[in-house]
Amino acid sequence: GEDVEQSLFLSVREGDSSVINCTYTDSSSTYLYWYKQEPGAGLQLLTYIFSNMDMKQDQRLTVLLNKKDKHLSLRIADTQTGDSAIYFCAVGYSSASKIIFGSGTRLSIRP
């Protein structure tokens, strides 16, 4: 079945880069996503990558996809206090028309 895994916590110093990792089991994915959740709120899409791409860059965000290893990462350059949130990896499966989420990684920023 489909499974998406992430580590639960990450702590980085302000100004450093944050790298959040995600692994998934089913290789028939179509799109892979990164969502951000602020406390007590819903999720907002940060960025996405199509499964036939290796990398996507969007301002401070860089997404890397290693399809062979079924590994997705999100790099946030120059991490700021406003980046504190939970980051969810999600994988879309067109065959089943559904999106499976990881457990979320809570990113905390230290001064």
Place this chain on the structure above:
Amino acid sequence: DGGITQSPKYLFRKEGQNVTLSCEQNLNHDAMYWYRQDPGQGLRLIYYSQIVNDFQKGDIAEGYSVSREKKESFPLTVTSAQKNPTAFYLCASSTWTGGDSNTGELFFGEGSRLTVL
């Protein structure tokens, strides 16, 4: 402004009672979803619907029911059969109904927090 509205934001329920969470969208999206969020477990799919009058069970549908009588509305009922209903519930919608035709971005509501007393 287009978006998804969930209500109520907070809800308290006594054991044995059914409750219904509202989800309304004015984005003209075909697909709608209900997720449950528990600490450290991420989002788990309860039910989803790709078209009016049709819906499918997700991974944790037991103890829940839904209806999709209108495109804009996808209410979720948490029944007394749900053994551990205290959680944060998120509704989402999407233009995606499968295939590679679009990115499948989910638009989320602000969530409803249900507490069973």
